[in-house]
Structure formats: C-alpha cells, structure tokens
Amino acid sequence: MLIHLKLALRTLRQERFYAAINVTGLMIAFICTLLIGLYVFQSLTYDQHTESHKKLYRATIDLINGDSHNTFALMSDAMAPTLALQNPDIEGYVRFKTLPEKPIVSIGEEKYLEDAIFGSDSNVFQQFGHQSVYGDPSTALTSPTSIAISDSFNQRHFSGENSLGSIITVNDIDYQVTLVFSDVPGNSHLKYNLLFPINSPGFIPSPANPVMALFTVNTYTYFILPETYDVQKFSDFFDQFWEETTAEVLGDSGISSSMALTPVADVHFGPTVEFDQPTGNLLTVYAYGIIGVLIMLVAIVNYINLATARATRRFKEVAISRLLGAKKRSLIMQFLYESIMQALIAAILALIIIEIIFQANAPASLVNALDLTSLRTPLAITGILFFAGILGMLAGLYPASWISRQKFSSRTVTSGHNRTEPILRQVLIVFQFAVTISVIAxxxxxxxxxxxxxxxPLGFETENRMVITVKGASAISRVPALKNSLNSLPQIESTTFTNFDPGVGFSAGNWRIESAQSQMENSFMSYQNADADYLQSMGLELIEGRFMSPDDENRTVVVNETLVRTMGWTNPIGKRSGMPGSPETQDSEIVVGVVKDFNFDSLEVPINPLIIRLTRPEYYQSLPDSVAPHQIARLTIVLSGPASGQLIQQLSSTWQEHMPELPFEFRFLDDIVAxxxxxxxxxxxxxxxxxxxxxxxxxxxxxxxxxxxxxxxxxxxxxxxxxxxxxxxxxxxxxxxxxxxxxxxxxxxxxxxxxxxxxxxxxxxxxxxxxxxxxxxxxxxxxxxxxxxxxxxxxxxxxxxxxxxxxxx
Incomplete structure (x- = not known):
C-alpha cells in the first residue's frame, strides 16, 4: 500500500497540469453535489424534526357548493375542541390562529410589521419539538398576555440576553415575554417568531353562537392521532358531525363541507390549498437532484476521458512493469490509488470552499435555504470522504482495467504508445456534451x-405604485383626509383605497348572484373591495356601463368579463348580487359596469369570475370595538415617476401628520407582483x-x-x-x-x-x-x-x- 501511495504522489507531481484539471473539475462537481444533496435531504425531511411528527396531522376543510369546490388550510379555531369532545381517537390538537394582517409590533421606540406571529395552544412547544433557551415551555402560554419569542428574534431585538419579563406591544396590547424557544427549522412548512395564547385579547372574538363560530376561517389546525391512523375514518366521522351540526343553519342551500387529514411530513409537498403557507414542488427537488448527479457524472466522465487518454502515454511504463513481472492486479491498484487520491483532494477542497463561502459573503437566500450544521459533524465528513473515495475508485476503475488488458510488445516499449483507442471514451464525450447542451437549452x-x-399584459398598471398598509378602523376612517393631502402634491397622480394588495389581492367566499333566468343562486366567488378611484389608479379598462361612484345611493359592484360569460348574462347591467347572511348586502348590490379581464391571481391559473365592490372608509366608523382594531386596508399612491428620496421623505411627513400611531412602511406593486x-x-x-x-x-x-x-x-x-x-x-x-x-x-x-x-x-x-x-x-x-x-x-x-x-x- 505504501509503495502505491508513493508512486501516486510522484505521478501527481510529474503530471501537475493534468492533475490540476482533474482535481478542479471534481472539486467544482463536489461543491455543487454537496450543496444540492443538502438541499434535497432537507427538502425530503420536511417537518420531521420532532419525534411526534408521525402522530401529527394537518386538517384542511373543503367547501362544496354545486360545481364549486374549494379547499382551505384555515378553519375555525373552535373546530378542534368541538371535534375533540366527540371523537375519542383525537389525543390532542395544536392550533395556530392567524391575525387578519401583519400586526404592528413595538419594542421600546421601535415599530415594525411582523408576519411570523400566531396565537397557539400551550402544548405547541412539546408537540413541535422546541427546546427552551430561556423560560419554562410548560407554563409559557398560560396567561392571555404572555408571549414566546424565537431565539433569532431575541438575538435581533434583545442582543441574545435573557429577555424574560420584557414587554412587547402587539397592536397596542402589551405582552410579557415568558419564553425564548429554539428557532423553527428551515425545513418546516410553518414558520414563526412570536407565539401568544390563542385566547389572547388581540384576536377578534368568535361568534357567540357555537354553530356560527364553526364558519369562521382563521386557524391552522393539527390533530394528534395514533400513528398510521386511518384518515378515511376521520373523514367519515366529520361528514356525520357536519350534517348533524349545521343542518338547521344551512338548510337546503346546497352547501356541504368535508375535512381531510394530511400527515404533517407530507404537508409541504402536498396539493396547494387556499390560505396555505408557501408549498414546495417535489418535481423541482427531484430536478435539482438530477442536476447534481449530472454535474458529478460530467466531472467523472472528464476524469475517465483524460485518464484513458493519458494512460496511452504511459504504455512504456506499464509495458516495462509487465515485462519485469508486475501482476495485472498491482497495475490496477496503482491507477486506482491515483484516482482515489485526486477525488479525496477534490472533496477536501470542496468542503473548505463551502465553509469559506458561508462564512464570508454567501447570499442570504442560500444561507436561509441550507443548514450546514449536518455537514460539519464528524460522521458527515467521514461519509463524504468515503463517498469521494468510492467515486474515485469507480472513475479510475475503467482506465485502470483498460490499460492492464492491453497486449504489450517490444515495439510498445520502444514507441511508448498503443494505437488502440477505447470506444467507451467517445460514448462518454457524447454524454458529457449532451448534458451541457441540454442544460443550456x-x-x-x-x-x-x-x-x-x-x-x-396583466390588465392593470404596476409601475410607480406605492402600497401602504393601514391598520385599525380609526386609522382607516382618516384615509379620505390623507388622500386629499397626498393628491395635492405635484408628484402624485392619484390614490386609491382597497382592502387588499391592489390588482393582485382578493378574497373568496359564498355569494348570492342573479342568474340569466333572474333567479338568485349560491355561488363561490372571488371579490375585491375598492373605492371609486380604483379604475383610474390601476388603469383598468371599462368595457360596459360605468364604474362605481361615491354618490351611488345603493350598494354598487362591477364585474369582470369572465363572470359575465360564466353566468350567461346578455345584459349584465342591473343584475343583483350580495353576500349571504348579511341583511345589509344580501341581494341588494347592483351591477353597474363590466371591466376587461385582468390577472388578479397568478398567471399559472386562468382568470376566474370576479366582483369588485364599492367600499368607503366611513363604513368602518360604525364597527363594534371588538373588531374595529383588527381591520386592515391598503392605500395605493400612484406616482408620476420613480420615487426620489425627497419625495419619500415628503410622503412620510404627510403620513405621520394623519397616522402618527402607524409606521410609514411601503412596498411597490411591481415587486409584489414579481x-x-x-x-x-x-x-x-x-x-x-x-x-x-x-x-x-x-x-x-x-x-x-x-x-x-x-x-x-x-x-x-x-x-x-x-x-x-x-x-x-x-x-x-x-x-x-x-x-x-x-x-x-x-x-x-x-x-x-x-x-x-x-x-x-x-x-x-x-x-x-x-x-x-x-x-x-x-x-x-x-x-x-x-x-x-x-x-x-x-x-x-x-x-x-x-x-x-x-x-x-
């Protein structure tokens, strides 16, 4: 073994140029393969970081209304405890209750909008495998005004010190920090930095009627059930429960519902449902895995091609060794030592470079997507080097066996080469360039x-449109005055008020709408709420009738072309619609216009029917105190050109005059779309x-x-x-x-x-x-x-x- 090692080192020194080519190619391939392999591993082990993941099932609820069938990841926060009382198979549950919109979080003088925040049950830390950094997880969420924060949140806002007892204000409600928990792993489908009790005063109270409370949509629900549980059994139970519980409320409306359970480890790559967290594409993961394998194969092909080519130059050396009595096995081992050594050097350099990249200026997206902790363990490093040795052996096996099979003569010793050329090398060159051309194409x-x-064309304008979130009914009622101040600025073309991201945001729900036969029907519809300036500010095209006006005595709506076609209307103007169950709006909203179709959803799906409803800020003034602080709206400012620093400062000053309690945080609509x-x-x-x-x-x-x-x-x-x-x-x-x-x-x-x-x-x-x-x-x-x-x-x-x-x- 020692003599083979010495000869391999001598050959690498003598063949520096070719050794450098081989090591460089293999090193780059190892870097790519290790990073891709880490990504694939973390993707395929999503939500498996806790021991109880085999007993956790995420529930989704289906709403079926005639031909309309929608699946929601959110359901009522009352659903889990209600079902648990009637089904002995349910060992427990964990809920994550959402807020209507990003809340305003205040820590001292600092104010910002936080999106990774939920209300949850006190057993969340046990079931989702969080370790305690400071505090006791078993008592962390017992008080309605307690709050638990992640370690990274604690590092950002409290310098990593013990922050227990500190006050964090969320939407004007003070909460006391009772726990600092370990961060949610990157390969978890539900990510959060702050958790407070699900009975916190920061939530809109559920309807007093227990049956009506089941119809709210605000909570991600996870049931704890026996391993390998028969989910169909649960679905059958829910069907019976729903029919018995809601029969009196729904009557003969034609609306039905069902529930499905998904093992938590399958949620991230499961079917896309409404109001879900970002999901993954398993085909994309496999595609990355294939790319990593192909890159490594291209590097191995490179090595084999060059090794077999260089081997012909060593015919004299091999021929003399054979004539002096060297065995074929000894010759093969010599070439294998050289290839294994080069592969090991490449793997070691790859590990060093990966560490340098992540310690230096690695892109934030790469750092967030990959956790190098698993690569830094002795077991992982040993496994990588073993894998590199196996690859080196496989790469060197063919050149070594090929040259050892050649027949040598005195002429070979004299000339130093043989005219035999391996056909496999030409096949490998074809493979190598096929991969390259395929990836480029x-x-x-x-x-x-x-x-x-x-x-x-999306059907609406996105450039130079600044979107700002307005939170709370009190602030929303001041929007008209703010709009007047903004519209007086020379750099502002117009402003519009909506309850969603303009152009691309929408809500969906059951709707009452007049059919072509003048009968009111239930239908599941997408809708947007906007003021009378929406058409002009977003550049929508009106093709029939007129747009809504603040002077309209009745509630008015505008619909898109797809809705007109879906309903079979020949004359849409004057058709009635409304939200069922609301005395103010049921069957009383009148269609006054039709806008040209625009893509209010992703371009991956076709345009669906849409209703645009007139909304006014004064509507919010009459809301009860229990729901008024939770209202959310958007103010969109249409700029005459790119936003300069001076203009942003001017807008910030104007904003603070009208909304002193809210931070001036804006986004641009083209970024939202992108x-x-x-x-x-x-x-x-x-x-x-x-x-x-x-x-x-x-x-x-x-x-x-x-x-x-x-x-x-x-x-x-x-x-x-x-x-x-x-x-x-x-x-x-x-x-x-x-x-x-x-x-x-x-x-x-x-x-x-x-x-x-x-x-x-x-x-x-x-x-x-x-x-x-x-x-x-x-x-x-x-x-x-x-x-x-x-x-x-x-x-x-x-x-x-x-x-x-x-x-x-």
Whole structure:
C-alpha cells in the first residue's frame, strides 16, 4: 500500500497540469453535489424534526357548493375542541390562529410589521419539538398576555440576553415575554417568531353562537392521532358531525363541507390549498437532484476521458512493469490509488470552499435555504470522504482495467504508445456534451417563459405604485383626509383605497348572484373591495356601463368579463348580487359596469369570475370595538415617476401628520407582483449557474484532451507542417472527431430538453411556445466554446517550429 501511495504522489507531481484539471473539475462537481444533496435531504425531511411528527396531522376543510369546490388550510379555531369532545381517537390538537394582517409590533421606540406571529395552544412547544433557551415551555402560554419569542428574534431585538419579563406591544396590547424557544427549522412548512395564547385579547372574538363560530376561517389546525391512523375514518366521522351540526343553519342551500387529514411530513409537498403557507414542488427537488448527479457524472466522465487518454502515454511504463513481472492486479491498484487520491483532494477542497463561502459573503437566500450544521459533524465528513473515495475508485476503475488488458510488445516499449483507442471514451464525450447542451437549452427556454410572463399584459398598471398598509378602523376612517393631502402634491397622480394588495389581492367566499333566468343562486366567488378611484389608479379598462361612484345611493359592484360569460348574462347591467347572511348586502348590490379581464391571481391559473365592490372608509366608523382594531386596508399612491428620496421623505411627513400611531412602511406593486414568481425565478437562476458550471467542467476536460491529443501527435503535426499544411487544416485534423460527437450529443440533448421543458410549461395557464431554434443555438454555442478551448490549447503546438517537433529525444 505504501509503495502505491508513493508512486501516486510522484505521478501527481510529474503530471501537475493534468492533475490540476482533474482535481478542479471534481472539486467544482463536489461543491455543487454537496450543496444540492443538502438541499434535497432537507427538502425530503420536511417537518420531521420532532419525534411526534408521525402522530401529527394537518386538517384542511373543503367547501362544496354545486360545481364549486374549494379547499382551505384555515378553519375555525373552535373546530378542534368541538371535534375533540366527540371523537375519542383525537389525543390532542395544536392550533395556530392567524391575525387578519401583519400586526404592528413595538419594542421600546421601535415599530415594525411582523408576519411570523400566531396565537397557539400551550402544548405547541412539546408537540413541535422546541427546546427552551430561556423560560419554562410548560407554563409559557398560560396567561392571555404572555408571549414566546424565537431565539433569532431575541438575538435581533434583545442582543441574545435573557429577555424574560420584557414587554412587547402587539397592536397596542402589551405582552410579557415568558419564553425564548429554539428557532423553527428551515425545513418546516410553518414558520414563526412570536407565539401568544390563542385566547389572547388581540384576536377578534368568535361568534357567540357555537354553530356560527364553526364558519369562521382563521386557524391552522393539527390533530394528534395514533400513528398510521386511518384518515378515511376521520373523514367519515366529520361528514356525520357536519350534517348533524349545521343542518338547521344551512338548510337546503346546497352547501356541504368535508375535512381531510394530511400527515404533517407530507404537508409541504402536498396539493396547494387556499390560505396555505408557501408549498414546495417535489418535481423541482427531484430536478435539482438530477442536476447534481449530472454535474458529478460530467466531472467523472472528464476524469475517465483524460485518464484513458493519458494512460496511452504511459504504455512504456506499464509495458516495462509487465515485462519485469508486475501482476495485472498491482497495475490496477496503482491507477486506482491515483484516482482515489485526486477525488479525496477534490472533496477536501470542496468542503473548505463551502465553509469559506458561508462564512464570508454567501447570499442570504442560500444561507436561509441550507443548514450546514449536518455537514460539519464528524460522521458527515467521514461519509463524504468515503463517498469521494468510492467515486474515485469507480472513475479510475475503467482506465485502470483498460490499460492492464492491453497486449504489450517490444515495439510498445520502444514507441511508448498503443494505437488502440477505447470506444467507451467517445460514448462518454457524447454524454458529457449532451448534458451541457441540454442544460443550456433548458436555461434559455426557462428564461423565455419568465420573460413571457414578466412582459405579458396583466390588465392593470404596476409601475410607480406605492402600497401602504393601514391598520385599525380609526386609522382607516382618516384615509379620505390623507388622500386629499397626498393628491395635492405635484408628484402624485392619484390614490386609491382597497382592502387588499391592489390588482393582485382578493378574497373568496359564498355569494348570492342573479342568474340569466333572474333567479338568485349560491355561488363561490372571488371579490375585491375598492373605492371609486380604483379604475383610474390601476388603469383598468371599462368595457360596459360605468364604474362605481361615491354618490351611488345603493350598494354598487362591477364585474369582470369572465363572470359575465360564466353566468350567461346578455345584459349584465342591473343584475343583483350580495353576500349571504348579511341583511345589509344580501341581494341588494347592483351591477353597474363590466371591466376587461385582468390577472388578479397568478398567471399559472386562468382568470376566474370576479366582483369588485364599492367600499368607503366611513363604513368602518360604525364597527363594534371588538373588531374595529383588527381591520386592515391598503392605500395605493400612484406616482408620476420613480420615487426620489425627497419625495419619500415628503410622503412620510404627510403620513405621520394623519397616522402618527402607524409606521410609514411601503412596498411597490411591481415587486409584489414579481414575488409571485420567486419559485420560477429561482429555477432559472439555478439553471443559469449549473449550465455555466457544466460548460466550465466540460471545457476544462476538453483542455486536457486537447493537450494530450496535440502532445501525442506532435511529430505528425511537424511532418504535415513541413509538407505545407495550413494551421486550419491541422486544427481540423485534430478535432474533427470531437465535432462529430458534439453533433450526436446535440440530437440527444434536444429531444430530452424538449420533453422536460414541455412538461414544466404544462403547469402554466399562459405559456410561451417552445422555439425549436433554441436547440441548434445551444449546440452551436457549445461547439464555439469547445472550438475556442481547443484552439487556445493547440495554438502553440501548431505554430511552433517543426524542427522541435521532429527532434527525437
């Protein structure tokens, strides 16, 4: 073993250039594979960080109304305790009650909006596996005004010190810190920084009627049930419960409901439901895994190609060893030691570089997505090095066995090479370039789809629109005065008041609407609440009737084209609608206009029917004190141009004059719209990086192959130059075979990437057509990069004096 190790070290020193090429390619592949492997592992172990995850089931509720079928992740906070009283299989439950909107959190003089906050049951820390940093988890949420904070929140706002007893104000209610708990893992579908009791005074009280309380939608619910529980049994129980409990309220309305349970470990990659937390795409995880494997395979192919090529240069060394009695096994071991050593060096360098990247200037998105803790354990490092050794052995096995099988003669010893060329090397070159071309083509097509989406007309304007959240009925009632002050500024074109993010926000619920036969029907509808300036401020197009006016005596609404088509209306003006169960609005809202369809939801889904209702800030003045502080609205300011620092300061001053109790925090509408496609943008960015890496690894492999080819044929090049060959002819002679292999690779890559991208595009309601010219373009780009790489390496041997090439030893 020691002699093999010494010989391997000697060979690496003598072959520094080729060793550097192999180690660099393998190192880059290891970096990518380790990061991707960590991402895949963390994705496939979502919500498995607690021992009780096998007994936790997240409940979703279905609302069925005729042909309408909607599934919600939120349900009533009264649902879990009501069901637990009637079903002995329920061992317990954990609830996460949401607030209507991001609350205003105050710590000392600091005010900001917090979105990672819920009301929860006191057993949340036990069931979701949180460790205590400060405080006792068993008593943390016993008081209605207690609050638990995460360790990272404590680090940001209390410098990591013991903050027990500190006061945090949420929506003007003071809470006392009773626990600092360990952070929620990154691979958890529900993330939070603050938890307070579910009976906190900060929540809108549930309806006094226990049956009506079941119809509110505000809580994520998790049931604790026996492992391997029959979820169908629970669904049957709920069907019977719902029918018996709500029969008197629903009557013959045609509305029914059902409940489904999902193991908590399956929630993140489960079906998308309304009001859910961001979900993942399992196909995306598998795609990343395949990319990681392909990058490693490209690096291994590089090594095999270069190793078999360099092995022919060592025929003399191997032939002499064989003639002196060396066994085939000994020769194979020598080559395996060299390949394993290079793989281990590459893996060690990869681990060091990953650590440096994360300790230095790693992007926040990368740091948040990956937890390196599992890579830093001795067991993980040992496993990685073992894996690297196995890869090195597999990569070196073919070159070692191939050269040991060759027949050697005295001529081989004299010439130092054999004319036998392994066919497998040509197959591997085809594979290598097929991967490269496929990744490049896929990247271009994903970019084309993202460009198509970003430039597709949404039906409303997004540029230069500043969106500010207004919280509380008292503040909302002051919006008209604030609008007047803002509209007087020369840089402000208009303002509009809504209860959602303008253009892209909406609510959904059961609706009463007049049919084409003039009968009132129940239907599940999307709706938006907006003031009379909404049409002008958002650039919507009115195609029939008029828009709503503040002077309307009756409640008025505007509908979109899709709703008109869905209802079969020939004359929509004057049709009635309304929210069932509300004496003020049931059957009393009159359609006064129709707007052209606009994409108020993601472009991945088609446009649905929509109702735009007139809302006025004065509506909020009559709300009872129990619900008034929880009201949320949006004020959108349409700017005449990009926001300058001076203008923002002016807007902030105007805001503070009218809303001194609220922080001036704004977003731009184009950023809100773009945030809907962060997943697709992430896929494109990843493909861009990996296509570049794949091309780079392939190019450095070509660099080594070119160096070997020109070195092996040095005397042939010299003879041809003496006989008058032009450098272009010499280049063609050297690389004609490579370009034929690239052509075969392009054909294979085009088919694979076309099928893959076509499957990905099927998830979009609006998709760009696949441009077939992308595939030859990717092949030409790869060809040009290969030509450039090989030309740079072969330039010096081709242009040097042939006398030096023809000189023998």
């Amino acid at each position: 896929s990247t271009i097509l994903v970019l084309s789809q993202m460009y198509f989406i970003s430039n597709m 945030s809907r496609y962060t997943s697709e943008t992430g896929i494109f960015n990843s493909l861009s990086y990996f296509s570049g890496i794949s091309v780079f690894i392939s190019c450095i492999g070509l660099l080594g192959l070119t160096a070997y080819t020109t070195e092996r044929r040095t005397r042939e090049i010299g003879i041809r130059k003496v006989l008058g060959a032009h450098p272009r002819q010499l280049l063609g002679m050297l690389f004609r075979n490579i370009f034929v292999l690239i052509l075969f690779a392009a054909i294979i890559a085009s088919v694979v990437s076309y099928l893959s991208i076509n499957a990905w595009l099927s998830g979009f309601a609006y998709r760009d057509e696949i441009n077939l010219l992308v595939f030859p373009a990717a092949a030409i780009l790869t060809f040009c990069l290969a030509l450039l790489t090989m030309t740079l390496q072969a330039w010096k041997p081709i242009h040097r004096n042939p006398v030096h090439a023809l000189r023998y030893e």
